[in-house]
Amino acid sequence: MDFFHTWLPFLYLYGVGGIAFIIGMLIIIRSNALRLTFQKHLKWVWVLIFGFLFYAAIHAFLIFVAIGS
């Protein structure tokens, strides 16, 4: 198991995917489609960030476990 099989796909996924995610967040905030002054919208900001970290954590955990085994 080398870097090409373990952490490179992870870094690429959350690097390139992360850029798409951040650009998306910036577009909806700057266009006022998501208004940070709205309590309801603010809740969604946390959900969106949680979702990103949730998936990154699942993938990182499984890679650690596979390497460990």
Added chain:
Amino acid sequence: MMNIEVGTQLDKIVILVYFSLVMGFGAYFGKYSKSTNDYFFGGRRFAWWLITISIVATGVGSHSFVKYSTKAYQYGLSSTMTYLNDWFFMPLFMFGWLPIIYYTKVRSIPEYFERRFNPTARYLATMMILLYMIGYIAIQFLTLATALYRIYGIPLMLTVVLIAIATTIYMHFGGQTSVIFTDLLQGFILIFAGLLLFFLGIQFLGNQVGINGLSAFWMNLTPLQKLPLAHFNHPPDFNFVGIFWQDGIAGSIGFLFLNQGLIMRFMAAKSVNEGRKAAAINVLFVLPISAIVVSNAGWIGRAITNVAPGILPSEMAANDVFVAVTNIVASPGVFGFIIAALCAALMSTADTLVNASSAVVVNDIYRPLSKKVKTEKQELEFARWTSIAVKVIAVILVPFFNSFDSIYEAHGWFHSTFTPPLVVGVFLGIFWKRFTSQAVIATFLGGAFLMILGQFYPQLISPFDHGIELRPDRGYSYIGALYNIFVCAAVGVIVSLFTKSDSSQKLVGLTVYDVQNLKSIFKGSDANEEVGGCPVVNWKLESNDSDELRFSSNDMKLMKANPGDLVYVQDARWWLGGLKSAHSTYGKPHSEDGVVYINSSHLEHGQFVEGLPLKAEKEM
């Protein structure tokens, strides 16, 4: 093809009972389709949980079980990659595209192309989307028929025709409401059946090794098979970077932004916020479960092979693993039930696509080309017959797809051929105001030309290959998606920069930059954003032709509502998920607290039950 004895009499009966149950269930909901709006969009009334489960059934096609268990058997847990990479575009979907399609009342993706660009863009998009969806339906028919004809011994094409007739019976009468409710039932069944198969497989492994089943399963996968992501660029037919561009980028945008079936499902939600909840829960929690559901037969098969090599036939092809493992771990009757879940996957994906194709034909061909204005009844009748015609064409296309080496290949060919120009067109249309009408036409035509060129001259794709090996005579596989997206986007951007931008008046409400004003555009006046309560009230009928619901002054105060605001009422029983509900506007208040006055039109649409209360909530 491996020769396996599949299916007992009991299995055959279970499958037949299942088909009858779904047809009856779906046909029952026909009474809720009173107009084309109900038929296609379910009347904009359903709760998030109903939408979520029905999306599962749509997303998991019958090909998913075969396709993912094959990859799971060959490569282990990395078969889940495509189910766990959809979050990146959620911000743009939830706060960009979803409010646009919901509030502008766009009835189809091609209609968006006409409003945003011009009629030519609409017709090109119509053609591409219809070809894509009807072909997809044909692939679904073929996958299920391939499994069923071996169980019943009926010729393949006759099996295809029988499946098409079965789905027609409930769809013909019920439309989107039937699709949502049958998909709810089938979503539960296919998740339950997939998890049951996993449980039985683990139990089987435990019995073989003599230890706890879960430990036996985990111990008998190699470290490589436990990795959640594939090798970066090797082998050519299953590598991380290619699949990331094909599925994580093109596939995710295509699924979220262009899948007419999915869009119609979100438009059936009672509000944009309910649509957001459905999308978030689906991607966060249901997709990981679905990944286990569709892949586990392959993982179990791999663990069985590692622990006891003789149990699965040595000559077994990888794509037979689903049927082989199910046959080994499930007893008679349970095998039939799991195959019935495969039927569930097919029927729920096919019915959504048929309904969506029918919506596109009615909205983008019939209405624009029709010289006389048609009544709702005529349009509804046409929509019903269109759904039959769509299925007939799909059945005719089945032999063409049967000529591909595998269903996987046929499916991949579809995705790579029809998705990128549409993905680029809709994405730049929503998020880049400068993207012009000429540019979208150039993207469709010029981009498609460059994509075809890439198929014939793979060296054009080489600069994008990330070190993936070029297969002699077969070209590049998944990474071609990156090249296709790049050339389509390049054509679109270059032509936009050299052509005059569309007037900003024309773009009102159609880009992400107007989302904040969409509620007012939808309502026709300023949106009332004050957060109020949701009273439960009794209803009384009054003879009144105007589309207004009348509440008491105190109830209006509780809801922080004013006359003219939009209101939604539903049967107070939450588990109906909004099936019995109606949208309207607040009328002049009265003094009878806890009572709402409705008219016969609301009653007919909402199918409210005498004596049962309604829950009211202000929309805006």
